[in-house]
Amino acid sequence: MLFTVGGLFALYEGVHKIADPHHLDSPAIAIGVLVVAIGLESWSFRTAITESRQLKGEASWVQFIRRAKVPELPVVLLEDFAALVGLALALLGVGLSTVLHQPVWDGIGTAAIGALLISVAVVLIVETKSLLLGEAASPAAVDRICQALLGPGVLRVIHQRTLHLGPDEVLLAAKLAMPADSTLAELAAAIDAAEARVRTAEPSVRVIYLEPDLDRGPVPETDPAGEATR
Numbered sequence: 761m762l763f764t765v766g767g768l769f770a771l772y773e774g775v776h777k778i779a780d781p782h783h784l785d786s787p788a789i790a791i792g793v794l795v796v797a798i799g800l801e802s803w804s805f806r807t808a809i810t811e812s813r814q815l816k817g818e819a820s821w822v823q824f825i826r827r828a829k830v831p832e833l834p835v836v837l838l839e840d841f842a843a844l845v846g847l848a849l850a851l852l853g854v855g856l857s858t859v860l861h862q863p864v865w866d867g868i869g870t871a872a873i874g875a876l877l878i879s880v881a882v883v884l885i886v887e888t889k890s891l892l893l894g895e896a897a898s899p900a901a902v903d904r905i906c907q908a909l910l911g912p913g914v915l916r917v918i919h920q921r922t923l924h925l926g927p928d929e930v931l932l933a934a935k936l937a938m939p940a941d942s943t944l945a946e947l948a949a950a951i952d953a954a955e956a957r958v959r960t961a962e963p964s965v966r967v968i969y970l971e972p973d974l975d976r977g978p979v980p981e982t983d984p985a986g987e988a989t990r
C-alpha cells in the first residue's frame with residue numbers, strides 16, 4: 761500500500777508538472793537535499809546488503825529476493841534500491857531543469873519515480889503472496905530432507921510435501937515405502953529414526969508427519985503449486 765499510494769501520488773504530481781511546468785524557486789537547495797539524501801540512503805542500502813549476505817549464500821540477489829523466507833530483508837533491499845534510483849531520477853530531473861531552463865524535466869523525473877515505486881509494489885506483491893499463502897522449502901532443503909528420510913527400514917520416499925509455517929519453521933508430510941514384513945514395533949522405530957535424521961539434516965523442520973505404506977512401485981512425480989515431490 762505504501763509503495764502503491766506513493767507511486768500513484770508521484771505519477772499525479774509528475775503529470776501535473778508536465779502539463780503546467782514551473783521553474784524551481786531554489787534549485788541549489790533542492791540539489792543539496794538530494795545529494796545528502798543519496799548519501800544517507802546509500803549507507804542504509806549498504807547495511808541491508810551486509811545483513812542479507814548472511815542468508816543469501818551463493819544465490820544471486822534476484823534469487824534471494826524471490827526465494828527468501830524472511831520477508832523483511834527483501835522489502836528493505838527493494839525499498840533502499842528504489843529510494844536510491846528515485847533520488848537519482850529526482851537529481852537528474854532537477855539538474856536538467858536547471859541547466860536547460862526547461863522545468864518539464866522535473867515533471868518527467870517525478871513521473872519516472874512514480875512508475876518505479878509502482879513497479880516495486882508489484883514485485884513485492886508477487887513475492888510476498890507466496891509467503892502469505894504458503895511456500896514450499898527450497899529445492900536444496902527438500903533434497904536434504906529426502907536423503908535424510910532414507911535409512912534402515914525405509915525403502916524409498918513415495919512422495920513428500922513441505923510448507924513454511926514461518927521463516928525458520930517448516931512442516932513436512934511424507935509417505936514412506938516400508939518392508940511388507942515389518943512389525944509394528946519395527947515401523948515405529950524406523951519412523952522415529954527417520955524423524956531424527958530429518959531434524960539433524962534440516963533443523964528448520966519442526967513439524968513432521970510420516971505415513972508408512974507398502975512399496976507398490978514408482979509413483980509419477982508431480983509438482984502442484986511449485987511444491988517439491990519425490
